Amino acid sequence: MPKTNPPAPPHRDRRAELLSLAAGLFAERGYKNTTVRDIADAAGILSGSLYHHFDSKETMADEILRTFLDDLFRDYRAIVERESDPRRAFEQLVHASFRAIDRNHSAIALYQNEAKQLRQSPRFAYLDETDREFRDIWLGTLEKGIASGAFRADLDAMMAYRFVRDTVWVAVRWYVPGGKLTAEAVSAQYLSMILEGFQSRE
Amino acid sequence: MPKTNPPAPPHRDRRAELLSLAAGLFAERGYKNTTVRDIADAAGILSGSLYHHFDSKETMADEILRTFLDDLFRDYRAIVERESDPRRAFEQLVHASFRAIDRNHSAIALYQNEAKQLRQSPRFAYLDETDREFRDIWLGTLEKGIASGAFRADLDAMMAYRFVRDTVWVAVRWYVPGGKLTAEAVSAQYLSMILEGFQSRE
């Protein structure tokens, strides 16, 4: 054999594995309700041994959130930069969000449930900035759509933003990755409800 | 004066006051993050003194949730029994929900954030039944509306239920009772978005 393995840091895998376990527990039981012993049990080690990989429980939550947010904003930014038509941009934002829910389910559940409390610690102050960019992207797309005539002129952009943000992202509570409903299917149906409404056309 | 007070149990007031304080803290910081000392501090007493009124922290959460749920279902049941037209029933359900968010803000925040964890304790098993009736009321109204032609025939009732449930109830995260936006105003705008959609009609 010419070569065996790339010189990958050997402990990166274990870190990621532990983070994945922790994210699942945080999402399921809540951050405060999950003890470091729970995480260690799930990993088959003792609680103290976790501190060989992370210097605190907070660090784990931090790393989980950052990884997910990086992922999401990479997608979001690409969409608004690439797509000039606000209606198509809106559709792709919804789609990207459901894809994120599918891929980073635990991290998003953690974010949805605990961000409000975590944000109060200075360590997680970056979440404020994250929220601002998040809002700018959605709100900007909606405002452009209203101005261009794609969306109703009497729409309150801010209210519409909150409306769609809550509907889409809280779906993490019931959506099951790998279940019968694919993220694409849910995304398509949600888009239809948001854009066309419940009312039947005569 | 012919009469002073109804023969109300004299400690009912203090109980209610303490519960209101506890609900506010539970809603703001989360159930697990709020200590009995926090609640006692807010009331100006010591933590041990709380146990003169309640036999546990769990009891407080229990009582807060039950009071709110009784309130809500009284309204919900009255609507579906009184109103036979599904479209009008739907509108009134949305309206009643926002009115509840306005009146029982803390209790609803507590329910939204902690129900999933609390439900796992047998003490809060009744939340499962509550959810069932809640779903039956909304889903039944939506299905009747689809059958009657008031709502789009191609609507997936279950998906529409989740959609509207999440949008409406998660508004508790940003809605501020007594703020600039009244519950009626938000309710009207949300109804317009749900029924007519974002898309502009040509």
Added chain:
DNA sequence: CCGTACCAAGCAAACGATTGGTAGGGTAGG
């Protein structure tokens, strides 16, 4: 091919702080 050195990984045991909860006594108002 061996011996040495080093390292990631985990164990065993304990730490101080905080948690929900308890026991018993004091006091003010009806």
Added chain:
DNA sequence: CCTACCCTACCAATCGTTTGCTTGGTACGG
């Protein structure tokens, strides 16, 4: 004198975290 209410003082359990140490493996010099 009784009762609602609160206080003082404390407890056991659990929490996140630290410490000193052991293990298996890997790289390297001679």
